[in-house]
Amino acid sequence: MSLSEASVIISTADHARLRRIASAGMRIRRVPPSARWLEAELDRAKVVSPANLPENVISMHSIFDFQDGITDQVRRATLVYPGEEDQEVGRISVLSPLGSALIGLAEGQSMQWRGATGERWTLRVIQVIRHPEARQKDVSAQP
Numbered sequence: 390m391s392l393s394e395a396s397v398i399i400s401t402a403d404h405a406r407l408r409r410i411a412s413a414g415m416r417i418r419r420v421p422p423s424a425r426w427l428e429a430e431l432d433r434a435k436v437v438s439p440a441n442l443p444e445n446v447i448s449m450h451s452i453f454d455f456q457d458g459i460t461d462q463v464r465r466a467t468l469v470y471p472g473e474e475d476q477e478v479g480r481i482s483v484l485s486p487l488g489s490a491l492i493g494l495a496e497g498q499s500m501q502w503r504g505a506t507g508e509r510w511t512l513r514v515i516q517v518i519r520h521p522e523a524r525q526k527d528v529s530a531q532p
Contacts, residue, residue, distance in 0.1 A: 395500045397430060397493025400439040403449045407431055407492070410471065410484060426503070427489040434493050444517065445496040449483065451520035455491065458510035465518070468492060487512070 399407070411428040447453050447468055456463050466479040468491055474482035481488045490502030490512060499513040 395494060395498045397434045398442060398446050398495070399431070399434040399436055399493045400442045400448055401436055402439055403492070404431060404434065404436045406449070406470075407483060423484045423486055423489060426486060427484060427492075430489050430492060442520070443495060444520065446520070447491050447494050447514065447517055448520045449492075452518040453491075454515040454518065456513045456515060457487075458512055463515055466491075 407427060408431055411424050411431060413424075442448060449468055449470065452465065452467050454463055454465050464479065466481050468483055468488055469480045471482050471484045474480050474485070474488075481491065483489060483492055486502050490500045491514070494500055494514045496514050496516055499511055501509055501511050503509055
């Protein structure tokens with residue numbers, strides 16, 4: 390079951406690593422809902438090479454601004470792997486409900502997601518400031 394009908398685009402590199410993380414979560418005796426949500430997002434994602442990932446799409450370690458449906462404030466954040474998260478500096482784990490809702494979204498897209506207690510919230514991506522695949526494209530384009 391997907392969190393929303395918003396289309397998501399994920400690079401092959403992110404997809405492979407995130408699939409391993411979601412699969413590991415699915416093997417836990419009491420499967421965490423976040424592993425199910427992430428797996429659902431990966432199942433419905435359009436997977437592209439890192440060079441073909443649009444620069445306005447959130448990928449792993451992207452820095453972006455979004456409006457969250459809890460406070461209606463615009464927040465700047467970085468999407469990170471489990472163990473790298475730190476809410477005080479805006480590092481959101483992709484294994485959290487919010488993080489699994491953000492992966493693969495483009496600027497201007499909105500997504501509905503479920504909080505830890507089951508409430509439904511909406512978020513909207515305002516701007517992708519930077520994502521690692523964009524930097525790789527710039528480096529590979531240089532002679």
